[in-house]
Amino acid sequence: MEPAEAEFLAEKELVTIVPNFSLDRIHLIGGDLGPFNPGLPVEVPVWLAINLKQRQKCRLIPPEWMDVEKLEEIRDQERKEDTFTPMPSPYYMELTKLLLNYASDNIPKADEIRTLVKDTWDTRIAKLRLSADSFVRQQEAHAKLDNLTLMEINTTGTFLTQALDHMYKLRTNLQPGESAQSQDF
């Protein structure tokens, strides 16, 4: 899966906006989106929020985890633990990128938030690589990693599965299985 596809899936998450137009409830295939009244906050999926923001029809309210103190806490906890901590949203990386690119004026201290999220991402990727290395080194049969997000899996997935494929084939060499059929002339 590519990063763009993960971003597409992330756009389904709900975020709060404050519209400046009014519209009755709209009925879409995925569900209803509530009536829009100027000045009253309403929850919509991210794809709609970004679209309205680009047309200057709303103001985005950052999700409650996108806040400097909260992210510092998360980052410090990630650095302390050896395993992966649960992230506030399974799409934190995509949401950060989308919201900070399109709505940075609505989000206080946007640059610090970007840095903090990047730090957390780097820590998690380093942990992932460490656990992949110990997995290969000890030739385990399977491993379980909790609290990984889709984007992290995508970035290292192809490499890891190919390496494990090769390792598996080299391991089957060790078994002196039935010899290949050879033709007798």
Added chain:
Amino acid sequence: MAEAYFPVGPGLGAEENFLSLDDILMSQEKLPGRAETNLPRLAFALGQGAASGDSILEGSKLEIPLWLAKGLHDSKRRIISVEPPKIYKEAWRTVFSADANVVDLHKMGPYYYGFGSQLLNFDNPENPEIAQTILQTFISRFRRIMDSSQNAYNEDTSALVARLDELERALFQAGQKGLNDFQCWEKGQASQIMASSLVQNYGKRKFTDMDD
């Protein structure tokens, strides 16, 4: 960033993939061996004599490519006997077990893993040790490949891949691709429409050039 075509990968293991270019190149590597019987009039084929009448005497040493060795190898009709090249022998095996990261696997035959797996087809009392060494070498070098492929973005990687053999280079490229895709996406280039790399190589006149 979908690929335009999917090349057939090497079949690492007891059997090669018939259609894989990597396997074809790999089976061209030579093994030392000796002829067990007289081979009349075949000296020119094995690179040993110029005249078409020369024959190879029993017991003379030959360098045989792998594909020929596999075809001629037969425990009942002993035509040739082969032995592993020196990189799979005892001396090099201890080097690999000491520290596999320092070895320049590209120079030692760029298909160390594939060729080693094929060697196990010939009966040889050292086969289990060879198989074990190949596996342990792969495991020790894995960490370095992972780190270097995931951290070198937009740099010249030729120094990093110089010492890797072909299998490791393919892995390195897979890791680089994951990294590049992510960075591209983060910069926002993932949603830009760009000409496919295959089409750019055609060298056709572009639309803007036609106005001249």
